[in-house]
Amino acid sequence: MLLDDKVAVITGVGSGVGRASALLFAREGARVIGGDVREDWGKETLRLIDEAGGRGCRFVPCDVTSEEDVRNLIAAATSEYGRLDVMMNNVGVSTPRPGMSFEEHDAADWKRLIDVNLMGVVHGCKHAILSFKAQGDGGVIVNTGSAAGMVGWGGVPYGVSKAGVIQLTRGLAIENAPLGIRVNCLCPGAIDTNFAMPPETAFQPKPPALRELLGSHHPLGRPIEAEDCANAALYLACDLSSNVTGIALPVDGGYLAR
Ligand SMILES: NC(=O)c1ccc[n+]([C@@H]2O[C@H](COP(=O)([O-])OP(=O)(O)OC[C@H]3O[C@@H](n4cnc5c(N)ncnc54)[C@H](O)[C@@H]3O)[C@@H](O)[C@H]2O)c1
Numbered sequence: 001m002l003l004d005d006k007v008a009v010i011t012g013v014g015s016g017v018g019r020a021s022a023l024l025f026a027r028e029g030a031r032v033i034g035g036d037v038r039e040d041w042g043k044e045t046l047r048l049i050d051e052a053g054g055r056g057c058r059f060v061p062c063d064v065t066s067e068e069d070v071r072n073l074i075a076a077a078t079s080e081y082g083r084l085d086v087m088m089n090n091v092g093v094s095t096p097r098p099g100m101s102f103e104e105h106d107a108a109d110w111k112r113l114i115d116v117n118l119m120g121v122v123h124g125c126k127h128a129i130l131s132f133k134a135q136g137d138g139g140v141i142v143n144t145g146s147a148a149g150m151v152g153w154g155g156v157p158y159g160v161s162k163a164g165v166i167q168l169t170r171g172l173a174i175e176n177a178p179l180g181i182r183v184n185c186l187c188p189g190a191i192d193t194n195f196a197m198p199p200e201t202a203f204q205p206k207p208p209a210l211r212e213l214l215g216s217h218h219p220l221g222r223p224i225e226a227e228d229c230a231n232a233a234l235y236l237a238c239d240l241s242s243n244v245t246g247i248a249l250p251v252d253g254g255y256l257a258r
Pocket of ligand 1: 012036038062065090147187196
């Protein structure tokens, strides 16, 4: 049990990496407080945790663009369990349409990507650090960045928002290291989730040709699975990484090594 009795907050718990991480963290003994803007998806994740025998987990509706919502999500952990051990800022949204050029994005597209992908993480880091400082015994933050935040890959504003997450991670790691607060992020390649998919296809298996296309990005030749990212998040969240901070960990089938 790598997270026995730890209290973990995870955003974007309704799907993909967030759902897989919530299930894995709960299996490893954590009490998970999950937030998502999709209440139906988030509650389904909690049902799956219950079904698998997880204990003491809760769903709190949360839009990460609202600092108030994120504050309330973290407050649910501290009021219910008296503390916060792990904050996983995982929500991210995609470019409005695949293949959009830089100049096709208007100011509203930029605002949405920055508000959700960067400011959502900023709010989560801020309120987690406030809780960790009040507790006085360290804490762990795991952010979900992207390989697209490290190299040019896909939509430029999306990459900029994720580069912001990586730099936020590094800066906070240094600023908070003296307090025993660790801050890391994972940087996935192309994951098979609901990300960037039409809503009507949510949770449906992808056609083999699409899985092949996702996998073709990576030297290892397979799509990244949400569970691959959850495994990396677990490593960064637990004491196995107790002397690791400020890293951007690729989970990308070798994409960034090229
Ligand atoms: N899927 C990929 O190929 C890929 C690649 C690299 C990085 N990522 C990153 O991984 C993370 C997880 O993505 P995923 O693939 O699991 O996506 P997903 O779309 O399957 O899940 C995202 C979840 O976030 C929720 N969400 C969206 N906006 C929200 C908001 N404003 N407030 C609260 N919840 C919100 C959604 O309802 C959904 O449950 C994201 O940060 C994404 O940018 C994804």
